[in-house]
Amino acid sequence: MNLLVTGGTGQLGRAITRLGSAQHQITAPGSAELDATDARAVASAIAESRPDLVIHAGAMTDVDGCEHDPKLAHRINGLGTQNVAAASASAGTPIVYVSTNFVFDGSLERPYLEFDTPNPISLYGASKLAGEHAVSSLNPQHYIVRTAMVYDETGHNFVNSMLRLATQHPKLTIVDDQYGNPTYAGDLALGILQLIQSGAFGTYHVTNAGTASWHEWAVKIFELSGVETPTEPIPGSQFKRAATPPANGVLDNMAAAGLGIELPHWHDALERYLHRRSELAG
């Protein structure tokens, strides 16, 4: 397939290029080359490259930054997605829209299914949900893929931050009452590449299997990396930040499992990631 991937310089965009290029012809511009908020540029990129499918992974992902600049969050994640959805629909091209567990409020006492009702409690979640609405109303050939807690080798993410902070502080306090599914971008990319072969348009949750709080995740990162910096679990109420993550941000991947798409457990993914990270560091 000929794939156009927005957010090509991001964690997921790079992973899709890394893992999908043997099978697919992939064009993956960053925001400087293709700004989703520029409707004309998006329309001409799709008209010129005539992709078989567009993966819209580009987004404003700075969750706290979205609280500080709601208009920019909505412009990039809402309007930008509307532009990509409308242009792909005009060209008769299917779209994958990558969304987030932050569309849920986290109050449910079980993992969130694809068909549970979103009710975002953050600007980031609200702006990504606006993107979901744009995609589902404008392009009938859509896959909405919600994921969570994504990390990759070169990205700004929790794993890399923890490993850095562990070298800078004698002890770390980490939130222990907010849960999700840590997800390796490489596994997510493979899941999406499998999903687009299905033709089964709809809404999917795609994460590594298993769940963790931020503290449990950090403990595993340190255990697998041989880091001995002590950690203290704290409630989210003691960690001041602009955005409030859902307390229960855990996704149930029921719909993807129905297609035979099931990602490995996050422990396994983290181990592979750390191995690759140390290989890349030489």
Ligand SMILES: NC(=O)c1ccc[n+]([C@@H]2O[C@H](COP(=O)([O-])OP(=O)(O)OC[C@H]3O[C@@H](n4cnc5c(N)ncnc54)[C@H](OP(=O)(O)O)[C@@H]3O)[C@@H](O)[C@H]2O)c1
């Ligand atoms: N990271 C997570 O934990 C997480 C969790 C759930 C869902 N997601 C979703 O997964 C997708 C991929 O996330 P990621 O972790 O790969 O993000 P990332 O590493 O932060 O990369 C974001 C990408 O979006 C691009 N971008 C920013 N503004 C844009 C614009 N106006 N037009 C087009 N592209 C723009 C950036 O381009 P430049 O760098 O060139 O500016 C970059 O390539 C996003 O849709 C995100 O909402 C992420």
